[in-house]
Amino acid sequence: MSEHAIELTVNGHCHATRVEARTSLGEFLRDGLGYTGTHLACEHGVCGACTVMIDGRAMRSCLMLAVQADGAEVTTVEGLAEADGTLHPVQQALKDNFGLQCGFCTPGVAITMACVTRDNAGVEAPRMEDALTTAMSGHICRCTGYQGIRRAIRQLAGAST
Amino acid sequence: MNVQAKSVGAVRYVGTRQPRKEDARLLTGRGQFTDDVRMPGMLHIAFVRSAVARGRIVSIDLDAAREMPGVQAIYTQADLAAVPVQMLSFFFTNIESPVTLLADGRVACVGDPIAMVIAESRAQAEDAVSLVEVVVEEETPLVTIADAKTGAPVHPDRDDNIAAEMGDEDALEAIQPLLDGAAHVVSTRIRHQRIAPSPMEGRACAASPDGAEEMTVWMGCQSPHLAARYLAQALGMPTGAIRVVARDVGGGFGLKNIPWREEVAVVVAAKLLRRPVKWIEDRFESLTASSHAREQDVSLSLALDEGGRFQAAWCDYACNNGAWPMGEDANIAVHMFMWPAYKLPAYGFITRGWYTNTMGLGGYRGPWAMESLVRETLLEKAARKIGIDPVELRRRNLVYLTDQPHTSSMGIPVEDITPGECLEKLMANIDYAGFRREQAEARKEGRDLGIGFATYIEPTGSAGSMAPMTGETVQLRIEPTGKVVAMLSTHSQGHGTATTMAQVIAEQLGVAYEDIAVYEGDSAIGAFSPGAAGSRQGVIAGGATWRAAEMLADKVKVVAAHLSNASVETVTIEGGMVHIAGAPEMSRSIREIAEIAYGEPGRLPEGAATGLEAQYRYQPPPMTMTSAAHCCMVEVSAETGFVKILRWISAEDCGTVINPGVVEGQIAGGLAQAIGQVLLEDMPYDARGNPLAATFKDYLMPSISDVPDFEYLHANTPSQTIGGMRGVGEGGAIVGPPTLVNAIADALAPFGEIDELVLPLTPARVLDVIEQRDVSGTRAHLDGADVAAVVEETNPAEVVAPVMAAGIDGDWNMVLKTPMGPQEMVAHFDADGAVVSGYLQAPEGRQDFSGGTLSGSQVKFEMKVEKPMKITLKYDLQFDGDTVSGKCKMGMFGSATVTGERV
Numbered sequence A: 001m002s003e004h005a006i007e008l009t010v011n012g013h014c015h016a017t018r019v020e021a022r023t024s025l026g027e028f029l030r031d032g033l034g035y036t037g038t039h040l041a042c043e044h045g046v047c048g049a050c051t052v053m054i055d056g057r058a059m060r061s062c063l064m065l066a067v068q069a070d071g072a073e074v075t076t077v078e079g080l081a082e083a084d085g086t087l088h089p090v091q092q093a094l095k096d097n098f099g100l101q102c103g104f105c106t107p108g109v110a111i112t113m114a115c116v117t118r119d120n121a122g123v124e125a126p127r128m129e130d131a132l133t134t135a136m137s138g139h140i141c142r143c144t145g146y147q148g149i150r151r152a153i154r155q156l157a158g159a160s161t
Numbered sequence B: 001m002n003v004q005a006k007s008v009g010a011v012r013y014v015g016t017r018q019p020r021k022e023d024a025r026l027l028t029g030r031g032q033f034t035d036d037v038r039m040p041g042m043l044h045i046a047f048v049r050s051a052v053a054r055g056r057i058v059s060i061d062l063d064a065a066r067e068m069p070g071v072q073a074i075y076t077q078a079d080l081a082a083v084p085v086q087m088l089s090f091f092f093t094n095i096e097s098p099v100t101l102l103a104d105g106r107v108a109c110v111g112d113p114i115a116m117v118i119a120e121s122r123a124q125a126e127d128a129v130s131l132v133e134v135v136v137e138e139e140t141p142l143v144t145i146a147d148a149k150t151g152a153p154v155h156p157d158r159d160d161n162i163a164a165e166m167g168d169e170d171a172l173e174a175i176q177p178l179l180d181g182a183a184h185v186v187s188t189r190i191r192h193q194r195i196a197p198s199p200m201e202g203r204a205c206a207a208s209p210d211g212a213e214e215m216t217v218w219m220g221c222q223s224p225h226l227a228a229r230y231l232a233q234a235l236g237m238p239t240g241a242i243r244v245v246a247r248d249v250g251g252g253f254g255l256k257n258i259p260w261r262e263e264v265a266v267v268v269a270a271k272l273l274r275r276p277v278k279w280i281e282d283r284f285e286s287l288t289a290s291s292h293a294r295e296q297d298v299s300l301s302l303a304l305d306e307g308g309r310f311q312a313a314w315c316d317y318a319c320n321n322g323a324w325p326m327g328e329d330a331n332i333a334v335h336m337f338m339w340p341a342y343k344l345p346a347y348g349f350i351t352r353g354w355y356t357n358t359m360g361l362g363g364y365r366g367p368w369a370m371e372s373l374v375r376e377t378l379l380e381k382a383a384r385k386i387g388i389d390p391v392e393l394r395r396r397n398l399v400y401l402t403d404q405p406h407t408s409s410m411g412i413p414v415e416d417i418t419p420g421e422c423l424e425k426l427m428a429n430i431d432y433a434g435f436r437r438e439q440a441e442a443r444k445e446g447r448d449l450g451i452g453f454a455t456y457i458e459p460t461g462s463a464g465s466m467a468p469m470t471g472e473t474v475q476l477r478i479e480p481t482g483k484v485v486a487m488l489s490t491h492s493q494g495h496g497t498a499t500t501m502a503q504v505i506a507e508q509l510g511v512a513y514e515d516i517a518v519y520e521g522d523s524a525i526g527a528f529s530p531g532a533a534g535s536r537q538g539v540i541a542g543g544a545t546w547r548a549a550e551m552l553a554d555k556v557k558v559v560a561a562h563l564s565n566a567s568v569e570t571v572t573i574e575g576g577m578v579h580i581a582g583a584p585e586m587s588r589s590i591r592e593i594a595e596i597a598y599g600e601p602g603r604l605p606e607g608a609a610t611g612l613e614a615q616y617r618y619q620p621p622p623m624t625m626t627s628a629a630h631c632c633m634v635e636v637s638a639e640t641g642f643v644k645i646l647r648w649i650s651a652e653d654c655g656t657v658i659n660p661g662v663v664e665g666q667i668a669g670g671l672a673q674a675i676g677q678v679l680l681e682d683m684p685y686d687a688r689g690n691p692l693a694a695t696f697k698d699y700l701m702p703s704i705s706d707v708p709d710f711e712y713l714h715a716n717t718p719s720q721t722i723g724g725m726r727g728v729g730e731g732g733a734i735v736g737p738p739t740l741v742n743a744i745a746d747a748l749a750p751f752g753e754i755d756e757l758v759l760p761l762t763p764a765r766v767l768d769v770i771e772q773r774d775v776s777g778t779r780a781h782l783d784g785a786d787v788a789a790v791v792e793e794t795n796p797a798e799v800v801a802p803v804m805a806a807g808i809d810g811d812w813n814m815v816l817k818t819p820m821g822p823q824e825m826v827a828h829f830d831a832d833g834a835v836v837s838g839y840l841q842a843p844e845g846r847q848d849f850s851g852g853t854l855s856g857s858q859v860k861f862e863m864k865v866e867k868p869m870k871i872t873l874k875y876d877l878q879f880d881g882d883t884v885s886g887k888c889k890m891g892m893f894g895s896a897t898v899t900g901e902r903v
């Protein structure tokens, strides 16, 4: 297997290392760099659990190779909250609304929500709700029946206007 | 029991939506799931699995794989056999099929593990797996229940493919005349598809050999205590040698009730290799090689009188156990819990589990849920047939509180169930007549709306009747810092037990919720409990926590009273402060009391123990019943067959609600799984035994757009447990499926009945009803498959026994093989001509019998027992020289074989 030198920023920290060409970004973040907050639940691009932010966009880290992230700025769920521990609004909304149970799908859910709320900042509540719900259709949660996630969406939508 | 009256602190925590203690770490990526565990030198495991459903292994060529970089070891069953293993069921009884960790000379299903490769990285292990060459002499597999009835035994050492059987064939003789003579008889048949439990985190296990014999195991499980006990017993290791840690687990749903072949193999590999190893199941394995659930074929007939009152019912139940079930299962619970909520005078059944060449059967939320699905869907079918409203039909037959105590026709006593009351609460909160008007209007416009109901009860918090179903322990202490630490026997795979238990402690102890730290998820903490199994933790651990916190509060009060020279009755604790009535200047913080209790023993009352600790193990009543009534409204598109769920209202009675957010979360999660079962999820097999849903693109999990907003009504009838809780973990998955099916059937009523319910109800299957033809091809497929089913079963020829020469008098060592495991006993017989008397002596005691008969070498006698239920045991034994064999009919528990020899 060929190895390649890559350099990327994860949650504000710079990492320069070598990685096998075939290693997925998700595996690399977890095993190579120790950001185990990113979860791999299907590795087929279906469930959304592995979603991370790459240069500001929500991407499935199981469908992307680590080498493709060379030079990228990556945010994982570990990087969402403020340095002082204040939760990101999407984390707070999920917490307020029982949006998680086992928490395995949650990192991906939170990252996607963070991207969608930022991209749609300022839009009217119904549009924000719509954008978030549509985005959530790409995430599978086995535990919650999506009830708390939907309530969190409404809370975020309500707060956006 | 009145919750209000028992409250100690003024601040109410029980009944409030406290934010979850678990969330802080899970939301920030700081949980610890098994795959997050890494140790220096840890190796990674990947399994070589069978691509063939059935056959003899001719050869396994490991040479090429061994050459691969990073490969440290490759094990087959021949290697693992160095460590003796006895696989066990959830009940800690031996598995009957010849299950080994890896395939032992034969494969019996696709996905059967054949070898395990251990390498420096997961990728290297998978590379090597792809180079292992396995040659199998393929045989024709048995895939369906119909195949199993006629095909050669899946396990060559067994006589047939019946994995388990219960029920009394004779009962049909009594039931049939009631069916024949009834004003109405309605029947239904349900073919429930195979479900892949699919927790978002698949199975996972890491093991590290520590010390001389100790092993630390991280495992995705539902109880680290149960997992540790299982591993120790299965591997013949001292219990203390195994420590299981499961900080965070990404969903269990019954699949992770017990460690199974792969997890045990991981531990054995660590033992053999003396290196830390880890196996993380991938999604392909999780879907195709983790234990499956359901796959049942069930027929139910119900007789009703002119007024729609239930008279009698007969059920024929079959389920596909696959090749290696986690416990051979004929699902007796389906029959036990089908009718206690209804007045039904007579019920009979035959129930069987069948071995096939498919992945084995495991646990899944509400394993006996078929009782509600088949009963409630048949009930609404009956309502349509007779022309009675489905709600009214329930009202005529439900057991209301005023009808209790009531004992079901199978001897299940109920005294505080509220399915009828839940139904009334539901009806008071929906505009039923309004919906019917709206439905009629919509029909005129060509839109098809439907409404469906279901009522049910569920045994929760079971303890004391089965080996793993025990009480729960709580160890509680106030630290010298005044903070509270709780060590629990519970486990959360999303249940939020740290949250709910902390709420109980906060309220009972009078401290702030934030000041309580809860530890669970480690077999070194707390004490034995099966964790999340059977909707029990809120009930039993809740009760244990409730009492332990009261005990600790009492201790604080005694110390405070002594310090202030006041009487104990005047002391109250609130918000972490200890107050003396009428003496506000004497208030002290709990911290101050704790500092004294630990550090200044001289200031404590005479003889009082130092520190502030309490421990309580709660043994609740054997069973606590939960009841519910649900209603769902749908719109079905006659053009596409798509079902849109418009509303879903749940009225459940889970007694004291500790945290409505958690309770509703449990109901919602179960309902989402119910929606998946009814509309989406399916793990089909082809005729060669290949599982056909290998990714989440094929196995359709409910997404946010498939699940509506659920509405909740809580009836809060306290149970008889400490705290008054009732279990709520499985209810949604049990009552959900019939609710939705009934709504769809109601929408489809103008087009026709769903004659035979084949799940999932895909749009094409809905169109089968709408267009009254086989749009989906299901009928053609099933008719093909059923051909095998009509072939008569052949019974082995009766063996004629020789007449006993040596006589039967004296003592015999006998073993009775019951569903709960083998029971050993000594039987004593005295024959007086053709009349036999004697006794059976077991560790639990001795019981006499008389009036038995001897004819030739056959002895028959009866014995009434009270435990676990009132039943009459009917023995039918054949004596042959110094050996005896035969059967014991155990009422509804079916027949057990008896073997023995002269003492």
Ligand code: FES
Residues within 6 Å of the ligand: A039, A040, A041, A042, A043, A044, A045, A046, A047, A048, A049, A050, A051, A060, A061, A062, A063
């Ligand atoms: S793990 Fe990447 S989408 Fe499922």
Ligand code: FES
Residues within 6 Å of the ligand: A099, A100, A101, A102, A103, A104, A105, A106, A140, A141, A142, A143, A144, B200, B250, B251, B494
């Ligand atoms: S919280 Fe368990 S999968 Fe979403």
